Amino acid sequence: TPVYCKYQFYKTPVHKTEGQPHGTHVYFQDINVILLGALCPNDLKEYLAGPPMVVEVHDRDLKSEEYSRKPTLFGEDPLDTCLNLQALISPKQTENNPFESHNKMWDPYGVAQVSFADLLLGHTYLNLFVPIHSCKPKPTGQGHDSRNRKVVGFRVPTDHLQHGPMPMGNYLEANSLLKLRVDLAVPLHFRTEAPDQDLVGTQFGLIIFVFDSRKTFLLHSLLQDITMINAKALDLDSYPLRNIQQILSAFKMRVKVQDQLDLDVLTGFHLLDGKIHLFILEGLADQGLRRLWESHQSRIPKSEHGKYKVLYNSQLLFHHRLYADLETILYHVHLFKPLSLLMKHSQLYVRNVVPQDAFQALVRLHYICHHSTKLKDVVTRDLLPSSAMIKCLSQEFGMPISQEELSDEKQLALPPHPAPNLEDLRSRKSTLTFEIHAHQEPRKRFTYSQDYLSAMVEPYDWEAEQKKAEKKSRQTWLTASGFQVPGLHSHHPRLPPVGQTEEEWKENALYANVLEPVLDRKSWGWAQRHMDFDLYKKPPPFLKLPSSSALKP
Structure with missing residues (x-):
């Protein structure tokens, strides 16, 4: 089909351009007018400052008539006699509804990410040149060429799709760019001096802490501040700190916090790997989160401010929480290996070795810890991992958190009885x-x-009772094959163990000092040219025995 683009700005209807002929340069001359005055100003500001808009460039869609299937009656297909043979049906073929994708097929396309963050600075037009990347491959079996299947020793055509999809485009190798222009009638100005009273107390902020694991004072003070803010929101601030921490550590969120916009609790997760501590917290911007920031600023001396990283911007507001559906208010993730060392595993970048959510969480968190300097860049580049990514990361690379790793006083000891819920x-x-x-x-x-x-x-x-429960649980850990912990491992099953030292990848390292040529490739001199030509001379048809005088008695 002709080349076309498709995108969706905020919640407006999906816009699709007219198709243009294929070529090295494609001009769409497409204009899409969006009335920004009809949108909520706060929602529009959050969208423009958030992740970029995705523009799909479809340049390799096959025509619909090429997807038509030949209708057959039962008994005409050679596989109809083998319907009860489970070996013919792969798990991927049962993931899709065949009636929904009867005349549909997935086609690869290009992806261009367009950011409108500069419009918030007062610009009235943008001339953008955005590189085009390849889209993610289809995870299911749909789109794969399954025209032939093996049946009892011979192959039978199944007359499925007449054609398979085209291969993925090499957009980056071809230096493909998407050029577009954004024009505004008037500059965007959002009123900040008099906010809407209906939105006060319902907008959320975000803060990120990254510091070294040896700074125990900063860890304990941060955990204490989070505990006191959440205890005040849940009417637990009149109880001793130790008991509050024991309750909140196993507090199960059985009621959606999204439904209670005025609940002043700090949600998020805490990641520790033996080298660093990472906190990504969210809460009401004008209440709990601001108190946490002010308490942190007053407690930490100025001489310590440059020795760790805090990303905070009071102007970045959100209308919903990102981590409200985690199991606990503060979700703890303990990696079995430092994050920086995990990113050096070459097997991590092989497809289907680890789940995609876990891989995305590792990449985003690594960039936040070592490269990000502003919270605005983290939000604009869509680097915040989702709650599903954090859960998958904990399942794949997580370990149990010991009490000494968080506090010397066992602040987060889990009670043996079920914890109370929010309801x-x-x-x-x-x-x-x-x-x-x-x-x-x-x-x-x-x-x-x-x-x-x-x-x-x-x-x-x-x-x-706690000692009795621990003793009973330790007895269940011992099995016939030794010490086992189901679901939690000291190393990832598809990555090398922690004890093995893995060298960092160096390009072309094996060709220079490890692998040697099989044959000696040194050049022969002109006087030795006959030796070069005689190397591969055919042997004589018969081997002659040496003369009798040469044989010894």
Whole structure:
């Protein structure tokens, strides 16, 4: 089909250009008018400052008539007699609905990412030259050439799609560029001095901390600030700090925090790998997040400010949380190997070795830790990993977090009983009060009524029960083959173990000092030219024995 482009600006309808003939230079002359005045100013500002818009360049779509299938009746296809043979059906062929993709087929295309962040600086026009990249390959079996399948020793044509998709385009190798122009009637000016009162308290901010693992003071102070802010939001600030940390460490989010925009809790994740600590936190911009920033600024001396990295911008506001669907309020991820060393594994870049979500999380977090200097660049380049990426990263490369790695006082000790949830926490203040008082005075009994003994509960020895639970769990770890932890490994199954030292990749290193030519390629002199031609001379047809005089008795 002719070349065309397709994109979607914010929530407007998808725009598709008219097709143009193929060539080295394709001119679309396409104009798309969008009325920005009809959009919400705050939503528009967040969209322009966020990830770039994706423009699809379709230059290798096959015509629809080439996808037509030949209709057949049951019994005409040679495979109809082997319907019960499971070896003929691959798992990838069952991932798609054949009726939905009857006359459809996936075609590769180019991708150009267009950023509008400069419009927020007051520019009225942009002349952009954006490189074109290849799109992601189709993960399912749709689009693969499955015209022939092997049946009991011979191949039978199945008369599926008449043609397979075209190969992926080499856009970068061909220096392909997408040129476009953006014009504004008037410059964009967003009012910041008088914000909308309906939006106050419902906009979220973001902050990123990156520091060395040896700075334990910064880690403990940051964890304490996060704990106190979340405790105040959940009406737990009247209890001792130790008990609050024990509850929040295993707090299960059974109610969507997205539905409660005024809940002033800090959500996000904490990544540690033995060398660095990374915190990506989000919360109400004018409340909890601002208090965390001010507390951090006042607690840390000025001499220490340049020894770690903090990315924060109070002008970047969001209307929803990114990490509200994680299992806990603060999700901890402990990598079995430092992030910088994981990125040097050559096997990591082989397709299908690790899940794509885990790979994307590693790449984005590595760039944030070692290359990003501004929060605006992190948001604009779409470097923030999603919650699904963080969960996949923890499953693939995560390890259990020991108590000493987070706090010397065991701040995040997990209680053996189920933790309270957000739904019934406010209605069960009395129950939480009873539990915490019982921890403080273990030898006394408490009751809700002096007249009925049924309301009195035996005292709960926290430490004894915790030791008993740990001993019982350790017994279940030992199996017939030794020490095993299901789901958690000291090294990734498809990457080399941690103990093996892996050298950093050097281009053409094997050709110079390791691999040698099989044959000696040195040149012969003119006086030795006959030796060069006699190397591959045919042997004589018969071997002659030496003369009898040469044989010894």
